Amino acid sequence: MRKTALVFAISTVLACGTSDDxxxxxxxxxxxxxxxxxxxxxxxxxxxxxxxxxxxxxxxxxxxxxxxxxxxxxxxxxxxxxxxxxxxxxxxxxxxxxxxFDDANVGYSGCGEAxxxxxxxxxTDGGVTWSEVRNFEALRINDIRRVDGTLYLxxxxxxxxxxxxxxxxxNGTLSFEVMFTPSNNAFTSTPQGENIAVASDGAILVxxxxxxxxxxVTADGxxxxxxxxxxxxxxxxxxxxxxxxxxxxxxxxxxxxxxxTINEPAQFMAPSTLAGATFHMKPVQLQxxxxxxxxxxxxVWGPQKMITAGWNQTTNAARSPLIFRIDGADPTDVGNWxxxxxFAQGIEYDGGVYALATRGDEVxxxxxxxxxxxxxxxxxxxxxxxxxxxxxxxPDKPGEISNAWIFEDGSVYVAGGGLxxxxxxxx
Numbered sequence: 385m386r387k388t389a390l391v392f393a394i395s396t397v398l399a400c401g402t403s404d405d406x407x408x409x410x411x412x413x414x415x416x417x418x419x420x421x422x423x424x425x426x427x428x429x430x431x432x433x434x435x436x437x438x439x440x441x442x443x444x445x446x447x448x449x450x451x452x453x454x455x456x457x458x459x460x461x462x463x464x465x466x467x468x469x470x471x472x473x474x475x476x477x478x479x480x481x482x483x484x485f486d487d488a489n490v491g492y493s494g495c496g497e498a499x500x501x502x503x504x505x506x507x508t509d510g511g512v513t514w515s516e517v518r519n520f521e522a523l524r525i526n527d528i529r530r531v532d533g534t535l536y537l538x539x540x541x542x543x544x545x546x547x548x549x550x551x552x553x554x555n556g557t558l559s560f561e562v563m564f565t566p567s568n569n570a571f572t573s574t575p576q577g578e579n580i581a582v583a584s585d586g587a588i589l590v591x592x593x594x595x596x597x598x599x600x601v602t603a604d605g606x607x608x609x610x611x612x613x614x615x616x617x618x619x620x621x622x623x624x625x626x627x628x629x630x631x632x633x634x635x636x637x638x639x640x641x642x643x644x645t646i647n648e649p650a651q652f653m654a655p656s657t658l659a660g661a662t663f664h665m666k667p668v669q670l671q672x673x674x675x676x677x678x679x680x681x682x683x684v685w686g687p688q689k690m691i692t693a694g695w696n697q698t699t700n701a702a703r704s705p706l707i708f709r710i711d712g713a714d715p716t717d718v719g720n721w722x723x724x725x726x727f728a729q730g731i732e733y734d735g736g737v738y739a740l741a742t743r744g745d746e747v748x749x750x751x752x753x754x755x756x757x758x759x760x761x762x763x764x765x766x767x768x769x770x771x772x773x774x775x776x777x778x779p780d781k782p783g784e785i786s787n788a789w790i791f792e793d794g795s796v797y798v799a800g801g802g803l804x805x806x807x808x809x810x811x
Contacts, residue, residue: 468777468806473799474505474514479738479786480799484528484535485511488791492517494525496539496576497593498801501525504537504558511789511797511807519559523549524576526593531582536563538577538590547577547599548590563588564599564607572609574599581632581639589639589663591629598629600663608663613641615656615664627651627667630694631682635715639663642679646697650677650706652690654716668718670708674698677706681740683747688712691769693749695736702727703734703754709769726763726772735761741788741796750785750798760785762798762806777806 473480477498485491489510495501504520507513527538535551537560546562566573578593585603591613592598600608610617612626630643638655649671656664670692671677679694689711696706704727713720734754741748745768752760759781763772776782777798788798799805 467808469809470777471512471797471805471807472514473801473803473805474507475501475799475801476803477501478801479784480801480805481526481786482528482537482539483739483787483789483797483799484530485789485791485797486530488793488795491789491797492528492535493787493799494523494528494537494539495801496524496526510791510795511799511805517558523560526577527579529580529582532584536580536582536588538580540576547574548580548588548601564590564601566599567609569609571611572597574609578630579632579641581634581641583634583639584637589632591632591641596626596628598663610663613639613653613663613665615658615661615666618656618658618660618664627653629653630678630680631692633682633684635684635690636687639665640682640684641665642682642692642694644676644678646678646695647676649673649675650679650692650694650708652679652682652692652708652715652721666716668716668721670718670721670723671696671698671706675701678736679706679708680736680738683740683742685742685768688715689768690715691740691742691747693737693740695751703736704731705735705737705749705751705763707737707749707769711768724769724772729772731761731763731772731774733758733761738784738786739788741790743790743792743794746790746794748788748790748796748798750788752784752786756784759783760800762788762796775808782806 474493475495477495477500481496482494489508491507493505501524502521504517504525505514506517522541522544523539525537525539529536537549540547545565547566548563549560550563552559566575574590574592574597576593577590579591581589587603588601590599597611598613614625616623616625628643628645629641632641635655640655641653644651649669652668652670653665654668656666676697678697679692682692684690691709693707696703707724708721710721735751737749737751739750747765747769749763760783761776762785764775765772783800783802783804785798785800790796796808
């Protein structure tokens with residue numbers, strides 16, 4: 385079992401905008417009857433901290449916080465980084481690659497890209513502490529998803545082979561089934577899975593962490609390796625047309641993705657509509673040809689409503705977080721995508737997004753600033769990514785933040801490397 389970080393007790397309410405969920409949470413610590421909550425904690429040096437948050441219904445919350453080192457913590461619950469609790473990440477290395485929560489308590493994590501990134505980790509207290517799951521010690525896990533009740537993993541088993549795995553739960557004891565073992569073909573095999581997407585019939589698509597190849601496992605178990613996901617391969621299997629996928633998702637039960645490399649414009653890969661298409665995709669270039677970028681995550685609300693984010697890698701350019709969104713239009717037409725300028729919204733630092741988390745129209749984006757010594761960031765949207773607010777944990781800068789989750793009650797968990805993680809809870 386890994387050691388975990390100390391826990392500090394501060395909490396807040398995370399504001400939510402229009403959501404697909406029936407429940408709407410308002411980001412104030414106020415009850416509907418305009419009650420006043422006064423909580424006073426005496427510190428060992430008898431110092432008192434009072435934080436007053438004024439809301440439109442004129443309720444007041446006075447909170448006096450006590451720290452064990454006789455210091456005083458002031459937190460304004462106004463979505464500016466106050467209210468975070470330092471908890472724990474499962475990953476001692478550079479980043480948290482994979483994160484999945486089944487509910488407010490039970491979750492899983494993987495640290496596959498780190499030097500010591502072997503194993504599957506589980507929490508039963510909402511990410512406060514993590515323990516290593518037995519029988520998974522040989523796995524490096526880069527992606528975790530639960531689809532129709534089954535937990536799927538992408539990564540690598542070493543020793544033993546395998547790039548995708550299905551978790552088997554036998555009366556609470558977890559084990560895994562290898563879904564495919566890659567061949568020795570350097571051009572077509574997927575030696576280490578980066579992402580796994582699962583269709584409704586049980587077919588899976590896994591892209592390679594280290595190249596442009598991918599592997600399809602059909603519903604009947606047939607394994608098909610490919611050197612490219614480009615739709616040109618339908619007519620010409622020997623095509624050199626290809627792209628680097630960094631995130632796979634399903635759109636209308638068809639495989640889609642985002643990606644590119646650091647020396648290419650960022651791309652959305654739409655499901656191909658050509659005859660004979662299975663895993664094939666049509667690239668849609670979202671950046672101008674004189675720019676470079678890398679999209680690392682994609683969330684799909686529906687076939688015409690999506691958000692994708694990553695890094696602007698253009699040389700000698702302002703490198704604010706790279707975010708594109710679309711709502712109500714054909715995603716294969718680049719003119720329908722909107723590039724979101726977070727710099728104009730007051731997020732005035734260079735940085736790149738590693739991951740997105742969503743709940744209805746609420747979105748959390750996490751990443752790292754440039755230079756990386758500047759630490760990580762967390763930004764928040766309540767309108768499907770149109771407008772953003774910086775809610776990075778403070779006052780001390782966190783390290784790189786590489787993954788995130790929004791729970792059903794509006795709580796947020798964000799994690800990086802070095803066992804570093806934070807949680808913003810609902811009172």
